[in-house]
Amino acid sequence: MTPARAATYDPPMATLIDNPKRARQLARAIASDLTLYHEPKILEGISNDNLFDVMSDEINEGRELFKSRVTEDIFGQHIYERAIVDVLIKSKGHVKSKIW
Numbered sequence: 001m002t003p004a005r006a007a008t009y010d011p012p013m014a015t016l017i018d019n020p021k022r023a024r025q026l027a028r029a030i031a032s033d034l035t036l037y038h039e040p041k042i043l044e045g046i047s048n049d050n051l052f053d054v055m056s057d058e059i060n061e062g063r064e065l066f067k068s069r070v071t072e073d074i075f076g077q078h079i080y081e082r083a084i085v086d087v088l089i090k091s092k093g094h095v096k097s098k099i100w
Contacts (some may be wrong), residue, residue, distance in 0.1 A: 017070045020077065026069060027083035030062040035087060042088055046095045051088070059084060 017023050035042060038058055045051030052059065066080040 014069070016074075018074060020074060020079065023066075023070050023074045023077075023079050024083065027066055027080045028087055030066055030080070031083040031087035034058055034062055034084075035091070042092065043095055046089070046092050046097045049098045055088070 017026060034055070038055065041054055041058075042051065045054040048054075062084075063080055067075050070079075
């Protein structure tokens with residue numbers, strides 16, 4: 001009689017996103033999460049014209065997540081950076097700032 005083998009779970013490799021539309025959705029979701037969890041910091045950064053300084057760690061962490069989920073070609077299209085501008089900056093146009 002042989003001892004019972006423990007079942008192991010081997011998750012399949014995640015498929016990298018190679019569709020620009022799907023990549024934009026992911027990038028915007030990451031940027032939206034940044035807005036959701038760091039709204040006061042974003043507002044302060046826009047008001048003081050140092051958004052990219054105060055949000056550097058969070059933006060870079062989001063970029064690394066995005067990069068890990070998309071192909072190199074998609075990453076090279078700067079989709080994440082555009083999402084940051086659209087979601088973190090354009091949506092805050094009502095905030096008083098020296099930027100605008």
